[in-house]
Amino acid sequence: MPHVYVENVSLTFPLYSANAVPTTRSGKDDAPNIIRNKSGRLIGVKSLTDVDLELNSGDRLAIIGANGSGKTTLLQVLAGIYPPDEGYVEIRGTCTNLININLGMQADVTGNENIMLRGLAAGHRREEIEEQREQIAEFSQLGEFLDMPVRTYSAGMQIRLSFAIATAFKPEILLLDEWLSAGDAAFKARAVERMNSFVSEAGILVLASHSKALLQANCNRAIWLERGRVRAKGEVENIWDAYIEDQAKRRA
């Protein structure tokens, strides 16, 4: 059974620069997650602080939060791309992520070759990939474009191909970032349908988004991140409303 367990995870993004970053501000009114050294230079941003999370099969988690609240970073930690500085992450089950649409495609090779590369990278055998090729082609609706280099694709076409590949092998855990909402309406509808069929097979879905409709259609739990901390957990509806209310208060 797929399982995601996150305990006390903290992560600081270090800033590296050969030249000193000029200090334009005193640092007194910094956000609490900005880290400076003694001389006031920026040395890092604490993106996640003491995040706890546990997901079981059938859980579809919405990650809600403002820009820079740590949504993508949390997904990247779950995906195993950034190791956490502190804490512990345990992922049971096959896990696929679609965190950045531009990443992980070889622009100079064809769509078909990219299907093979991504399949191999996910640890599948050549025969398994060949078996899925047809349905990937069908879902992506790319037709002859699959024989053209990916660099000739529009953003929407790339999304369709990435999504088709990522979901073709029925991962037990799927991590999705905001960009899904960049697809057109028809694609979004088909993507939601595909995600539903996938999650009904007892998978785990983690979806970060600013779209209430997308989150409501796909998720049954939510967490609200604020400056890298979990501010609240609960029902999608309640958490979303609390988040929107808070945003409105800040504007006022």
Place this chain on the structure above:
Amino acid sequence: MSEIVRIYGNISKFDMRSVLTDFANGLQYRSLWMAFAANEIQARYRRSILGLAWIVVSYLMLVGAIVLFFGSFSQMSQVDFVLYVALGFAGFQYIVGNISDGCDVFRASTAWIKSTPLPYSVYVYIRIVRSVFPFLLHMATALIVMAFMGWRPDWGALNVIPALAIFLIVSPPIQLMFGLIATRWEDFSHLVSAVTRLLFFLTPVMWVYEEQGGLRYYVATANPITHFLEVFRAPLLGQPFPFHSWAIVVGFSVLVWIAAIIVGALMRRRLPFWL
């Protein structure tokens, strides 16, 4: 199907085992790095008419030019000198290619490192396959040309096999180490490219170091690349087995591995943050 469990976290600041596991896990993705390397090689020549033949053509041009201009400086016979330069240049290109490739192995793979939790060694292996391919082509070209010029190998030529093996063994740690350092400090890759340009003159590719005296002889014997070329070149030239060079090559390879494991243990964990 056994359940896949991945654990992230609890990583110590100095983790030598993670470096070795990374190298070992990367080996399991053989079909991925083969496919990757094949795609990259094809993509590079896809729009050219000569295609892969460019690898052979440019190599023949350079070796031909060196033989023409520098042949008279050596006391070797014409045939031996052609083979000396041809093999030396192929080996030099492979080893120095690993060093300069290593400097951008991770930068060039940023997109994949930031989207897939693959072992980092996968990117190293892609680069190695990509440079082994022209190396073998160069070697085959040299031997075919030489066979036409009347060169005949003896049984001792088989000693080239362990030499090729040590070339492969020393490549992964070189690339990992140079890759990590150059990703963290960009100045390092500028330094390396300046030094590798010098190496072409400091390594006996165009000149025969045994014929030299003084500074040139001293520089050549102190340069480990000389000995890598020696163990590779000597068997095919029908020269006696180079025990001295082999000792240096093996010792140096062990040192490179130890250095790479230490550098990896200290730096590997931070790699995704530098990209």
